[in-house]
Amino acid sequence: MTPATKKLRFDLPNLGFGVGLRTVHFGHVLEKKPKVDWFEIVSENFMDTGGRPMWVLDQVAERYPIVLHGVSLSIGSVDALDFEYLKKLDKLARRVEAPWISDHLCWCGVAGRNLHDLLPLPYSEESLAHCVERVKQVQDFLGRPLVLENPSSYVEFKSSSMSEWEFLARLAEEADCGLLLDVNNVYVSSFNHSFDPFEYIDGIPPERVVYYHLAGHTNHGTHILDSHSDHAIEAVWKLYERACELSGGRSTLYEWDENIPAFAVVHAEVLKAKKRLEKVLRKIPGAKRRDVAHVG
Amino acid sequence: MSPTSAEKKLPLPRLERWFQGEIVRPHEGGRASLPAKSAVLPSRHLSPQERVEIYSRMYFARLHDALRDDYPAVAKLAGPEAFGRLVRAYLRRHPSRHYSLNILGRKLPGFLDGPVRIPRRALLADVARVECAMSEAFDAQASPALTPAEMALIPPSTWEKGRIRLTESLRLLALGHRANAIVSACRQDKPLPPLGRAKTWVAVYRKEWTVWRMDLTEPMHAVLGSLHHGRSLGQALATGARTFDGSPGEMQAEVHRWFRQWATEGMFAVVEARGRPVL
Numbered sequence: 001m002t003p004a005t006k007k008l009r010f011d012l013p014n015l016g017f018g019v020g021l022r023t024v025h026f027g028h029v030l031e032k033k034p035k036v037d038w039f040e041i042v043s044e045n046f047m048d049t050g051g052r053p054m055w056v057l058d059q060v061a062e063r064y065p066i067v068l069h070g071v072s073l074s075i076g077s078v079d080a081l082d083f084e085y086l087k088k089l090d091k092l093a094r095r096v097e098a099p100w101i102s103d104h105l106c107w108c109g110v111a112g113r114n115l116h117d118l119l120p121l122p123y124s125e126e127s128l129a130h131c132v133e134r135v136k137q138v139q140d141f142l143g144r145p146l147v148l149e150n151p152s153s154y155v156e157f158k159s160s161s162m163s164e165w166e167f168l169a170r171l172a173e174e175a176d177c178g179l180l181l182d183v184n185n186v187y188v189s190s191f192n193h194s195f196d197p198f199e200y201i202d203g204i205p206p207e208r209v210v211y212y213h214l215a216g217h218t219n220h221g222t223h224i225l226d227s228h229s230d231h232a233i234e235a236v237w238k239l240y241e242r243a244c245e246l247s248g249g250r251s252t253l254y255e256w257d258e259n260i261p262a263f264a265v266v267h268a269e270v271l272k273a274k275k276r277l278e279k280v281l282r283k284i285p286g287a288k289r290r291d292v293a294h295v296g
Numbered sequence: 297m298s299p300t301s302a303e304k305k306l307p308l309p310r311l312e313r314w315f316q317g318e319i320v321r322p323h324e325g326g327r328a329s330l331p332a333k334s335a336v337l338p339s340r341h342l343s344p345q346e347r348v349e350i351y352s353r354m355y356f357a358r359l360h361d362a363l364r365d366d367y368p369a370v371a372k373l374a375g376p377e378a379f380g381r382l383v384r385a386y387l388r389r390h391p392s393r394h395y396s397l398n399i400l401g402r403k404l405p406g407f408l409d410g411p412v413r414i415p416r417r418a419l420l421a422d423v424a425r426v427e428c429a430m431s432e433a434f435d436a437q438a439s440p441a442l443t444p445a446e447m448a449l450i451p452p453s454t455w456e457k458g459r460i461r462l463t464e465s466l467r468l469l470a471l472g473h474r475a476n477a478i479v480s481a482c483r484q485d486k487p488l489p490p491l492g493r494a495k496t497w498v499a500v501y502r503k504e505w506t507v508w509r510m511d512l513t514e515p516m517h518a519v520l521g522s523l524h525h526g527r528s529l530g531q532a533l534a535t536g537a538r539t540f541d542g543s544p545g546e547m548q549a550e551v552h553r554w555f556r557q558w559a560t561e562g563m564f565a566v567v568e569a570r571g572r573p574v575l
Binding site: 044045047048049050051052054055072077078082085107108109110111112113114115116117119121122124126127130154155156157158159192193194221222223225 | 305309312336341344346347351358392397398465505
């Protein structure tokens with residue numbers, strides 16, 4: 001294996017090692033001002049509130065870069081795009097000066113409904129053409145590249161004609177968008193659908209990967225749920241290392257959404273990613289230590 | 297067994313409608329239009345139907361928990377089984393059509409006013425009104441709040457015909473039960489007050505990013521309600537006087553006390569005279 005670090009396709013910064021900003025940590029973040037490189041927020045939680053969440057966010061945004069990560073863009077739905085939603089998303093992004101906006105390769109509902117889930121798409125030529133067109137529309141509207149995340153999934157459709165990683169690679173190329181590679185999701189789906197997760201990682205064009213997500217999951221024996229409820233397991237860290245070998249390292253974020261522990265525990269988890277990246281970069285000829293800068 | 301070409305090529309719009317239908321069907325009823333094996337592959341451990349059921353379970357759990365988070369007192373009073381049935385009935389009538397889960401439950405008080413079958417329906421409706429007002433106050437847009445000192449600067453000539461605009465977060469409730477006290481007891485795990493019918497009035501508002509609730513008397517509610525509807529201060533006080541049990545002098549003293557309290561709590565945003573802000 002020859003590591004081949006790839007420059008990012010887009011002119012976006014490497015933010016370092018971040019943490020998902022969650023309500024239970026608001027007080028800690030405001031008071032302690034932890035030495036975390038950046039935060040990611042769930043966009044929808046801040047789009048329609050003038051209350052405390054926005055007050056907190058404005059203060060956090062003064063000190064840290066804030067990335068917007070949505071769950072309701074519904075890029076794969078056959079319903080029309082919601083431009084009112086996109087207007088609010090754009091307004092929020094401008095307010096916090098978000099370096100980029102991400103969401104998921106999924107759909108959330110159809111016929112006007114929202115099931116508030118990241119529903120899987122069939123990986124077919126029809127779906128690809130549909131998503132490419134919509135990603136272009138969203139990017140035109142927002143005036144910036146959209147970054148799409150690979151979802152965890154629990155079903156595979158018979159109408160799929162290609163792998164998820166092939167779909168993502170083609171989508172990124174044809175729509176000229178960025179990718180958020182959730183390494184835990186790769187592992188979860190590889191268990192649920194019996195594929196080789198390393199083949200998936202190797203199939204994602206590293207120059208399109210804007211950042212990585214890491215998280216814990218829940219193994220139910222017959223299937224794994226992407227619960228964001230624990231530490232990442234070693235197999236996920238190995239996949240992260242492989243992804244970093246290919247890209248040379250990108251912004252990395254740890255998500256913890258159930259049974260959320262103290263902020264320091266979540267922060268410590270993403271700092272493990274820094275150590276893993278340093279280990280990888282030591283093996284890459286010419287790799288620069290500054291690629292893992294930021295975290296104090 | 298290989299799938300037929302029709303199964304393989306289920307078009308995206310039909311596939312999405314089918315999959316969504318399968319997710320909500322266990323909770324909303326209806327018949328399957330296609331067996332899961334027509335569109336979904338089995339895994340090593342799970343049949344196509346079992347794989348679809350993962351989404352169906354998560355769908356209901358997610359929305360159930362979102363409603364329980366917004367309505368903890370309703371959930372506690374109803375009990376887990378009845379609350380689960382209530383959530384199913386509510387989602388059948390008001391499926392989420394918005395990108396935010398935060399507003400999923402905003403129609404629950406009105407839904408409980410309707411013909412839903414649940415014990416203590418009217419009580420639950422009142423408790424839901426209080427909890428809904430708390431959610432709305434939490435998310436309301438920020439608006440300025442006049443301090444008592446600022447209110448004192450208003451020229452006396454302005455008061456009779458002046459109008460006071462209330463802060464965006466303020467919600468005024470007239471209830472048929474002791475719903476405010478019940479919400480407090482449920483949320484603090486304390487003994488419940490009497491659950492029988494009793495007229496009560498409550499203001500729900502946000503001050504310094506925290507949501508507060510204030511018990512009101514009927515005249516207090518009438519005065520604030522009139523101001524909320526854009527009536528002049530004179531008209532609002534006249535409305536309050538209709539239900540005030542005391543002399544005009546006593547009413548005047550009370551009104552001073554009320555306004556000091558309301559100003560201290562930041563309920564007033566703007567005072568206007570002849571359509572222009574005085575403060």
